Amino acid sequence: MSGPPPASWAVDPDQAGARLVQDGLWRLRIPVGWEQFDHVNAYAIEHSGGILLVDCGTAGDPSCAMALERALADADLRLEDVTDLIVTHVHSDHVGLAAELRRRLPITIWAHPYDDHTYSVLEDPQGTYERRVELARRAGAPEGRIEAFATVREELEGISGIAKPNRPLLDGVEIDSALGPWRVIETPGHSPSHVCLVQPDHELAIVGDLLCAAYIIWMEYGWTPDPAGEQRNSFARIAAAGPPALVLPGHGRPLGEVDALVASHQAEFARRLGLVRDALIEGPATAYEVADRAFGAGSAEDVLAFEHLGETVCFLRLLTREHAVAQDQDDGGRNRFRLTADPAPAQ
Numbered sequence: 001m002s003g004p005p006p007a008s009w010a011v012d013p014d015q016a017g018a019r020l021v022q023d024g025l026w027r028l029r030i031p032v033g034w035e036q037f038d039h040v041n042a043y044a045i046e047h048s049g050g051i052l053l054v055d056c057g058t059a060g061d062p063s064c065a066m067a068l069e070r071a072l073a074d075a076d077l078r079l080e081d082v083t084d085l086i087v088t089h090v091h092s093d094h095v096g097l098a099a100e101l102r103r104r105l106p107i108t109i110w111a112h113p114y115d116d117h118t119y120s121v122l123e124d125p126q127g128t129y130e131r132r133v134e135l136a137r138r139a140g141a142p143e144g145r146i147e148a149f150a151t152v153r154e155e156l157e158g159i160s161g162i163a164k165p166n167r168p169l170l171d172g173v174e175i176d177s178a179l180g181p182w183r184v185i186e187t188p189g190h191s192p193s194h195v196c197l198v199q200p201d202h203e204l205a206i207v208g209d210l211l212c213a214a215y216i217i218w219m220e221y222g223w224t225p226d227p228a229g230e231q232r233n234s235f236a237r238i239a240a241a242g243p244p245a246l247v248l249p250g251h252g253r254p255l256g257e258v259d260a261l262v263a264s265h266q267a268e269f270a271r272r273l274g275l276v277r278d279a280l281i282e283g284p285a286t287a288y289e290v291a292d293r294a295f296g297a298g299s300a301e302d303v304l305a306f307e308h309l310g311e312t313v314c315f316l317r318l319l320t321r322e323h324a325v326a327q328d329q330d331d332g333g334r335n336r337f338r339l340t341a342d343p344a345p346a347q
């Protein structure tokens with residue numbers, strides 16, 4: 001998650017639980033505070049020295065760590081069994097408790113090193129806030145909505161501290177477990193730090209927020225040249241990695257028929273990219289206006305409005321790089337986009 005914070009970070013630890021995926025591998029269902037989604041999945045994997053924990057849930061309230069412990073206990077595990085925390089990406093719902101766990105336990109943290117998109121907020125909240133205000137203005141957001149788009153509360157409150165990795169999760173890195181080694185595939189787009197973990201012997205993949213039963217809209221803009229291009233490439237990368245027989249997502253239940261799942265994500269990505277392009281048939285527009293035309297503006301506090309502006313900025317960047325769209329700047333410093341070719345459909 002990246003965007004508005006939940007109304008309360010407190011969760012009900014009784015909602016936490018564990019399900020055995022197969023011997024030596026549990027899905028831990030950890031409640032989170034948002035109205036729009038009520039849990040994140042962590043995974044506990046046995047290895048010779050204890051437990052690898054993949055992702056850990058948000059911080060923000062003492063009940064969050066209690067929920068993680070409750071989920072582990074449901075698998076007959078203890079927090080003290082965890083030797084390594086592996087982070088699929090540096091968003092609060094996946095990495096929030098990492099710094100707290102490091103304070104409490106002698107753990108090794110594995111994560112992708114491109115974590116500035118989140119940790120810059122903790123290092124320099126005011127500077128990051130001002131940068132986000134500038135991005136929202138340039139995207140054409142009305143003054144009354146800039147605060148909602150620029151807030152840094154979600155990261156400041158939901159993350160227990162900067163948890164730089166001891167071990168980088170880069171392409172080809174392998175992590176041993178009782179099920180065999182898990183191989184890292186870098187899959188940026190949703191966030192620059194996003195990775196998947198593939199276990200070829202059991203045809204499993206832990207996919208963070210790349211794949212889910214519902215398409216995940218969010219793409220992180222402002223940190224890499226072409227987040228939408230990266231996301232499109234990441235769908236192709238996970239498809240080329242096997243594909244696995246079962247994917248273990250960051251939200252929702254494990255999913256089979258992975259070929260069809262990836263294809264449906266690719267189709268939805270293409271559909272949304274097309275909506276953004278077609279929104280410019282009406283005429284030149286700011287990213288905010290394009291998001292409104294393509295997806296609807298929503299309310300100021302709406303997570304979806306936040307996500308739609310983010311994805312629109314990313315899609316417009318991709319279309320600009322592919323020369324389907326050109327970018328100008330108006331007198332107010334706002335970027336305005338227009339189609340480069342005659343948009344009339346062929347007869």
Ligand SMILES: [Zn+2]
Nearest residue numbers: 001089091209
């Ligand atoms: Zn995420």
Ligand SMILES: [Zn+2]
Nearest residue numbers: 001093209250
């Ligand atoms: Zn997530």
